[in-house]
Amino acid sequence: MADTADTTPGRRPDRDGGGPHHGGPAPGGPGPDGRQTPAPRKASWRYIGPGIVVAATGVGAGDLVATLIAGGRFGYTLLWAAVVGCLVKISLAEAAGRWHLATGRTLFDGWRSLGAWTTGYFAVYVAIWGFVYGAAAMSSSALPLQALFPGVMDLKWWAVLCGLAGLAFVWFNRYAVFEKVMTLLVGVMFVVTLYLAVRVTPNLGRALAGLAPVLPDGSLIYTLGLIGGVGGTITLAAYGYWVNAKGWTDTSWIKVMRLDNRVAYLTTGVFVVAMLVVGAELLHSSGIALAKGDKGLLDLSGILADRYGTVTSKLFLVGFFATSLTSLIGVWHGVSLMFADFVAHFRSRGAATPGEAAAVGARERSLPFRAYLLWLTFPPMALLFLDQPFGLVIVYGVIGAFFMPFLAVTLVWLLNSSRTPAEWRNGPLSNGVLGAAGLLFVVLCVQQVRELPW
Template sequence: MSESTEKSGGLDLADPYTLTADGIKEPPVGWKASFRYLGPGLILSASIVGSGELIATTTLGAEAGFALLWLVIISTLVKVALQVELARWTIATGQPALTGYNKVPPRVGRIGWVNILWALLALSKLLQLGGIIGGTAAAFSILLPIVGEPLGFGSLLLWTCVLAAFSIGMLYSNRYSLIERGAVALVVVFSVVTVLIALGLPLTPFAYGASDLGSGLMFLIPAGAVGAAVAMFGITGVGADEITFYTYWCVEKGYARWVGPNDGSEAWVRRANGWIRVMYKDAAVSWVIYTFGTLAFYLMGAAVLNPQGLVPEGNGMITTLSRIYTDTLGEWAGVIFLVGAIAVLGSTMWASIPSWSRMYTNLLATFGVLDWQDPVARLRWIRVFTVALPLIWGVCFMTIQSPVVMVQIGGVMTGVFLVAVVVAVYYLRRTETDPRLYGGRGFSVALGVSSVAIGLLGIYTLLSVFGLKIG
């Protein structure tokens, strides 16, 4: 899975989850030398620049106008410190997130309480990811209505089956290099087009100005938009699932293996801090990508859909969102939007299938179903989930057929689970991360701010679930 590792039948001969002295590599110094070692964050961006942006963020812009622009920026920035701290522990130990979560007391038998919550999150995510495959199928259905009417049951069923089969065929090998390259290509296609259109809106009848942007930075939440705002905060930027699966890609890129096993030496500390700095750069690049993508989607929802009173709903979501393009550039741009929508929603599918397959497999390992350190058994189970998950997501969509609601349900549950992630990160930092690898005082402050913000989100979400309102 690293650049120098040979592969046989999709299985790395040098297992990145096994730390050995012969896997050690000196870390690069500076941005230029580090660039070729970036990658986990690009897979992260492929997952993030998808459902949250195209569906949840644009919907919120359509509902609230420019008023919540500030929340877009906060929601993408505030969770990065938590992501980086968990990845720091992973690079130092070679262990992925769910292995660490399972160590947080108290435990119920073999499984820790955090992983029990994760299992509940995974159930809600079946709806969210069903919404992703459904949104992609809807875009294909409108672009190429092969069976029946566009958005008709037959057309949606056909494209859902095609997408599931294609995803399984492409991702079955589960090779890191393939997943990374595909993610990069999909992110580039839609991000470039979307940002250019958002920046070009001031030249159209749906122009926005400095006063609009200023009104969006007042730190206010309009009445009636609180629920959508909470869902957006949970789903945009790095959510609980992205923070979790980022650790798997850091290992599979090679960061932990290149650090080597912890022998307590100063050489190990130097290597670990060097590769952690590379991970910082990787996280920073991904943050820039998904923040600009998120802002672009929100601006288009606020500038184009909100003045017309258009809010994406049901299977008509794709048609409503296409108004962003057709009302700005003309009817011909609808085709460009559909291709772009397929790319952005497809990027989430592309990154989510292998990511969730690894997390489900890791969860089974905590139950004792398999030995996570056995690369053959691990790959076998990852492939089982690579086949099963797209099929399950497709069934969920065809049963419910409301991508916006499905995505927002997953966003709310993500916000709740983020609180458990905060607890796990601090526990692992205190008990297993070598203090010589801690970030500086500035990072500690950022981690504290991130934790408080996420804690408040979780409290609000829980109160809302039980029908209690604040303010």
């Protein structure tokens, strides 16, 4: 469908898929407690929150390892890809948030309107993905704790402790507390990554040269991974739910949402660039290779201890733990919200009504929300004590590879159709970026499927 610009007198068309310019205060939708939340006159950093949550959740320990390895192999050459990747995530999260605010409907409600196939895909995805991801998130959080407190207990029991702590935290707290804790952990991540980047003494000239788009031999897959991987998970789809949980429920909050989203992924950009600098200066110059997966960060901890002392190494492990824990509790909260919405729609078997997105606060206390929390926590513990079943790993890899293309394509579909009010549909820039993101994720999907141990 063609892009539609708003031509109502007194309004400013937004060429990037936005809507009218609100010159004064407009009433916001009801917040999670049911009270009316007024939108501010101007977007301000004081209102940010959901974007920090989604960005922190999306950047896990595995993403930092991938960035370090890219920096270790190619130095600063792929710095531009990390920047482009942040722009892609800004576009995807903005589209998800705009759908929620412009329509008053949740993203799953939008998916359901595209056909029953979306419901089937989501049901299979969250069941298998949640089972395997739960074990991965608990293990990732346990690794730095075992390194910080050696000899206290086995890695598996640290992982169980992390899972139970995440379950208790999300179970007994609501979004407001959850956001504050996530923001605190992001602050720890921010300080640690910046300290490390400064500690290794970056070469600013080479870093600036790395902003030029260049593809060294053998770097294509690493480049695509940097653009599409860091900060890109199912939690991008959860952004709109966190926006609603914040109390932002109508179009008067879109300017605030956009600022929130941009500040968040600027923060993500700092994480990624800082770790690329560490990889370039500490690994590339010395020819050191890290192990793949989260254990690569333990390798880096040892290297930091040898080069800069125990304090720097311990500080890095604290940042490693903060990175892993934000991913754990972020998924425990965000994907459980999505699952609760899925169950509500499945039970109703009818069209959702505008304004339904405001029910997010109530879903934090719902039985489906808590049931999925339990699914993320207890069944995956079996994988901590047993080798992961080979067939399950293959199915998980295939389904997981298809989610980001699914998200990008369905957002383009929804935001160019009559399901979205005309003034809030995509403009040429949004369509271009989301279309390119969809193509990128399809390529990454094919590559990931090809690399599975068939």
